[in-house]
Amino acid sequence: xxxxxxxxxxxxxxxxxxxxxxxxxxxxxxxxxxxxxxxxxxxxxxxxxxxxxxxxxxxxxxxxxxxxxxxxxxxxxxxxxxxxxxxxxxxxxxxxxxxxxxxxxxxxxxxxxxxxxxx
Numbered sequence: 344x345x346x347x348x349x350x351x352x353x354x355x356x357x358x359x360x361x362x363x364x365x366x367x368x369x370x371x372x373x374x375x376x377x378x379x380x381x382x383x384x385x386x387x388x389x390x391x392x393x394x395x396x397x398x399x400x401x402x403x404x405x406x407x408x409x410x411x412x413x414x415x416x417x418x419x420x421x422x423x424x425x426x427x428x429x430x431x432x433x434x435x436x437x438x439x440x441x442x443x444x445x446x447x448x449x450x451x452x453x454x455x456x457x458x459x460x461x462x
C-alpha cells in the first residue's frame with residue numbers, strides 16, 4: 344500500500360490524510376470482500392495518494408471484486424466508473440455507461456430532476 348509512517352507502531356491518527364485512507368482501505372481489503380462500498384474515498388487527500396487509491400480500486404476490479412464508489416467529484420466518477428448512477432435528493436435520476444457518460448449529461452439529469460420536483 345506504500346503507506347508512509349515512522350514505524351508499524353505509529354498511531355493511524357498521526358498519519359497524513361492519504362495514508363489514513365490507505366490504512367482504512369487495507370483493513371477492508373483484509374476481509375476479502377466481494378463488494379466494497381467506498382464513500383468519497385479520495386476526499387481531502389493529495390494527488391499522489393489519490394492516484395494510489397485509484398490503482399488499488401482498479402486492481403480490485405481486475406480481480407473480479409465489485410466496487411461501488413460514491414463521489415461528488417465528476418472527473419473522478421467519469422474516470423473510474425464502468426457504470427454511473429446519478430442521485431439527486433436521494434433518488435436515482437439517471438444511469439449511464441462509461442461510454443455514454445459526460446459531465447454535461449450528468450448535470451442535465453440533476454437539473455431536470457430539480458425542475459420536476461418544483462412542479
